[in-house]
Amino acid sequence: MRITQSTLRKMYENSEKITALTCYDASFATLLEDAGIDILLVGDSLGNVIQGESTTLSVTLNDMIYHTRCVARGSNKALIMADMPFGTFQITPEHAFTNASRLIAAGAHMVKIEGGSLMAETIEFLTRRGIPVCAHIGLTPQSVHQFGGYKVQGKTDDKARELQEDALILEKSGANMLLMEVVPATLAKKITDTLSIPTIGIGAGPDCSAQVLVLHDLLGVYPGKKTKFIKNFMPGAKDIQEAIENYIKAVKMGKFPDAEHVF
Ligand code: KIV
Numbered sequence: 001m002r003i004t005q006s007t008l009r010k011m012y013e014n015s016e017k018i019t020a021l022t023c024y025d026a027s028f029a030t031l032l033e034d035a036g037i038d039i040l041l042v043g044d045s046l047g048n049v050i051q052g053e054s055t056t057l058s059v060t061l062n063d064m065i066y067h068t069r070c071v072a073r074g075s076n077k078a079l080i081m082a083d084m085p086f087g088t089f090q091i092t093p094e095h096a097f098t099n100a101s102r103l104i105a106a107g108a109h110m111v112k113i114e115g116g117s118l119m120a121e122t123i124e125f126l127t128r129r130g131i132p133v134c135a136h137i138g139l140t141p142q143s144v145h146q147f148g149g150y151k152v153q154g155k156t157d158d159k160a161r162e163l164q165e166d167a168l169i170l171e172k173s174g175a176n177m178l179l180m181e182v183v184p185a186t187l188a189k190k191i192t193d194t195l196s197i198p199t200i201g202i203g204a205g206p207d208c209s210a211q212v213l214v215l216h217d218l219l220g221v222y223p224g225k226k227t228k229f230i231k232n233f234m235p236g237a238k239d240i241q242e243a244i245e246n247y248i249k250a251v252k253m254g255k256f257p258d259a260e261h262v263f
Pocket residue numbers: 022041042043044045046083179181202212213214
């Protein structure tokens with residue numbers, strides 16, 4: 001049976017940790033599902049790990065449709081979430097719906113949108129018209145030029161308060177889930193405790209309802225500098241399948257992320 005947003009809702013209500021990984025192709029979709037993953041995220045991180053770009057800004061809607069379709073063909077169990085790439089959702093809610101509907105047609109069951117309260121109107125527009133949405137706040141990589149680099153977000157009291165307010169507004173707008181990227185663990189916990197929708201963390205501490213990692217980071221195949229919240233699960237595993245299973249176990253038991261991987 002397919003995991004749906006109501007399955008995730010039940011897991012959340014039972015305080016069962018939800019597991020997610022990025023996925024960009026059919027083979028890994030099948031492997032990740034066999035290992036027991038709940039959510040496959042077709043992330044625009046494919047700009048980095050598949051296309052070799054230094055940011056996600058050049059990823060197109062057609063790129064996302066192509067990879068969503070690839071993942072969908074290899075999947076029959078997990079919930080498929082697809083990122084709306086830069087420039088496809090910021091203009092108007094109508095424009096966002098036109099583009100989101102193409103990701104849904106390609107096989108996604110939920111779309112993810114970067115941005116805070118500014119995106120509330122668009123999220124309400126989409127969710128009321130049948131498209132589940134995960135809102136993404138904190139370090140939103142599509143805003144890298146505005147941030148002036150990839151930096152921890154919500155470190156000052158003002159910024160922390162702003163993220164808390166954004167989270168509540170996004171929940172009220174109908175967001176099904178809230179992803180927080182690279183924010184202090186204490187802030188992510190506070191927001192998770194306040195909301196009544198599941199949160200997904202990456203570099204956001206162990207107290208979110210769900211965890212996600214970029215697949216290539218978990219497998220240690222992405223070159224270059226490793227940020228603090230990443231963990232390579234290959235050492236000690238006999239193969240890729242076992243590394244994925246170890247990640248899933250660690251998240252389910254609340255053992256990942258540990259102190260070494262939080263801000
Ligand atoms: O694109 C992506 O992989 C993401 C995750 C890092 C959350 O958005």
